[in-house]
Amino acid sequence: EAQVTQNPRYLITVTGKKLTVTCSQNMNHEYMSWYRQDPGLGLRQIYYSMNVEVTDKGDVPEGYKVSRKEKRNFPLILESPSPNQTSLYFCASSRGQGARNEQFFGPGTRLTVL
Amino acid sequence: KNEVEQSPQNLTAQEGEFITINCSYSVGISALHWLQQHPGGGIVSLFMLSSGKKKHGRLIATINIQEKHSSLHITASHPRDSAVYICAVRSRETSGSRLTFGEGTQLTVNP
Numbered sequence: 001e002a003q004v005t006q007n008p009r010y011l012i013t014v015t016g017k018k019l020t021v022t023c024s025q026n027m028n029h030e031y032m033s034w035y036r037q038d039p040g041l042g043l044r045q046i047y048y049s050m051n052v053e054v055t056d057k058g059d060v061p062e063g064y065k066v067s068r069k070e071k072r073n074f075p076l077i078l079e080s081p082s083p084n085q086t087s088l089y090f091c092a093s094s095r096g097q098g099a100r101n102e103q104f105f106g107p108g109t110r111l112t113v114l
Numbered sequence: 115k116n117e118v119e120q121s122p123q124n125l126t127a128q129e130g131e132f133i134t135i136n137c138s139y140s141v142g143i144s145a146l147h148w149l150q151q152h153p154g155g156g157i158v159s160l161f162m163l164s165s166g167k168k169k170h171g172r173l174i175a176t177i178n179i180q181e182k183h184s185s186l187h188i189t190a191s192h193p194r195d196s197a198v199y200i201c202a203v204r205s206r207e208t209s210g211s212r213l214t215f216g217e218g219t220q221l222t223v224n225p
Contacts, residue, residue: 033213043200043215058212090157103147103213105157 002027006091006106013081014114021076021109023091031094031101032074033058034066036087037108043090049074081113117141120201120216127223133188135219137201140182144206148175148186151198151218160186160199191223 004025013019025032033048035058045058049068063085065077074093078085091106118139127133137146148160161168161175163184168175172191177184188195201216 035213035215040217042217043202043213045212045214048212059214088155092157102159102162103149104159105149108155108157110155 002104004091004093004104004106006089006109008109009107010110012112012114015082016080019078019081019111021078021089021091021111023074023076023106024072025074025093025104026072027093027095027104028071029093029095029104030071031096032068033092034064034074034076035090035092036060036085037090038087046076046089081111083113085111086113087111116216117205117214118201118203118216120199120219122219123217124220125222127191127221129192129223129225131191131223133191133195133221133223135186135199135201135221137184137186137216138182139184139201139203139214141203141214142206143179143182143203145204146177146184147202147204147213148184149200149202151200153197157200188221193223193225196222 007022030051034046035043037043044060046064047066049055055066089109092103094101094103121136146163149157150160151157163177172189174187198218198220200218202213
């Protein structure tokens, strides 16, 4: 089954404790991105990657890191999480960037930073 | 002013009604997406548009590039259509790599 998986689905952590949210897709997609969703602000892009070893900042990259060492995986790293990073996070992938390319979303990761 | 604005923010309808959700944007775009987010949180892509009109079942999406406006229509609405509908644009001005989202329209369809 074609899908985007994220782990963990739920995470409660404390300020400053490094964490990684994994994202994996099995569709051989080139393009992957991370979004956060907050009430009243909607979805905002954190980082995106156009292919292996090619990443770029989205609208809200501060406090996050990403890497794309393999085509299928695009982990999101919070080196020193803070309470303002409490949010619902989505990973997504698509074959490319153009108008014909459907975005496939992961199930979401609900992160709480105390 | 947000680059992408949706209206209405909330919409309640009776089963069977025709529904329209609007999306206006202020930048040049290469594509516009309509997404559906279910109460459980999962997001599904409904349509991608760069011009004209697309139809899938009871859903119709239109876009007017000159007016920078898109609409999502649901015919013969059903309670299972209850969800948040999100408009997103892929801006031409940022090499098309970034998606900007509207805040979403919460649709509730009552039986």
